[in-house]
Amino acid sequence: MKSLLTTTRVAALALGLAVSSPLISHAQKNYKPTKENLAAREKFRDRGFGIFLHWGLYSIFGQGEWYMTNANLNRDEYSKVAGAFYPAQFDAAKWVAAIKASGAGYLTITSRHHEGFSMWDTKQSDYNIIKSTPFKRDILAEFAELRDECRKQGLGFHIYYSLLDWHRDDYYPIGRTGQGTGRTKHGQWKTYDAFMNAQLAELVRDYNAEAIWFDGEWDQDENPGFDWHYDKMYAGIHALNPACLIGNNHHGEVHEGEDFQMFERDVPGANTAGLSGQAISKLPIETCQTMNGMWGYKIIDQTYKSDTTLIRLLVQTAGRNANLLLNIGPEATGALPATAIDRLEKIGKWMKTYGKTVKDGVREGIIPPQEWGVSTQKGKTVYLHILDWKSRMLSLPLTEKVKSVVAYDTRRPIPFQQTKLGLTLSFDKAPSEANAIDYIVEVTLH
Secondary structure, three states, rough: OOOOOOOHHHHHHHOOOOOOOOOOOOOOOOOOOOHHHHHHHHHHHHHOEEEEEEOOOHHHHHEEEOHHHOHHHHHHHHHHHHOOOOOOOOOOOHHHHHHHHOOOEEEEEEEEEEOOEOOOOOOOOEEEOOOOOOOOOOOOHHHHHOHHHHHHHHOOEEEEOOOOOOOOOOOOOOOOOOOOOOOOOOHHHHHHHHHHHHHHHHHHHHHOEEEEEEOOHHHHHHOOOOOOHHHHHHHHHHHHHHOEEEEOEEEEEEEOOOOEEHHHHHHHOOOOOOOOOOOOOOOOEEEEEEEEOOOOOOOOOOOOOOOOHHHHHHHHHHHHEEEEEEOOOOOOOOOOOHHHHHHHHHHHHHHHHHHHHHHOEEOOOOOOOOOOOEEEEEEEEEEEEEEEOOEEEOOOOOOOEEEEEEOOOOEEEOOEEEEEEEEEOOOOOOHHHHHHOEEEEEEEEE
């Protein structure tokens, strides 16, 4: 694949990847996003909905992406599984088509999860899909080669990258996970640091990642003062491609140098899963959630959320000015689970009719989230998404002058009264009776 690296950027990257001093640094210092980066952030917001793909050697076991550490599997024995990894049914074009048909605006795929196996032809380790498996096809390259067609259709290409590694000795000190995988604990962090940054350079430079989705900082929580050298790492990525967005799933306040904030398993402002208590920043926001219970494929986990639940989750995130990143765990065969495909199709059917109310320039509405649902907005048009309400009267804290109110589906006018205190709508029947998933009211402001 043709390199986009210039001499100037090589020099900048060399500075960015240098091993830093022991001083604690948690961000790219004095970061000022470029015009290209700011434009990429807005494009990210506009896309509104993405599909997450957790895929690696762990799919062979069918026990989820944490199986290696949960079962304390020896890393040398675990790595032998690579010799049986042959996902004959994998077809990047079919995956992209299914994702696009769902109405999603981008995909995020795991390049290397905590197990340490790389799903691309990395030059930094032989423990990868080309050199260690009989499949010998570069998964990321096949997606990247579709990037021109993806972009024509408005589909973005983001890459997940694990900061921690249950396989390598030089991921040291060992964190709170992967302690039973048989590592010697005599590695050198500086070699792991160089390895990571060299891999990241490949992903940004050669695979044209539009965003890097980091995960695993929390593994070093028990080692106070641990320094990931983000200042160098983030600067290196932005030197290669200023428009490449950086996000980090550290469950805390955003670090300087990051371009979007993420919340795990919860909409922003909620913390039912215990992973998202952080304050909401002014950066673009994304919340990631599973279709069933696990991120990676788990054979016994068939408890998929209904299409109604998933669509409502998409609406709830949009009403909080956030993107939804909805996960699928592909099977070891290379196929997307049939139930996941079914959910994508049903979401896509809904999006064909209602997608304009949650993406393509739509932001959170002027009315904050309420017990009955949320609002979204584009310009002077406000969309009320009524998700949980059975009354035929709806009072809204909306004082901006209203021009018209109609049912989104039928374009039928809805009677309303407006005072200095707000807006009151009257319905001939409860919205839950008219549309069980999401009854949408379109309010046009003067």
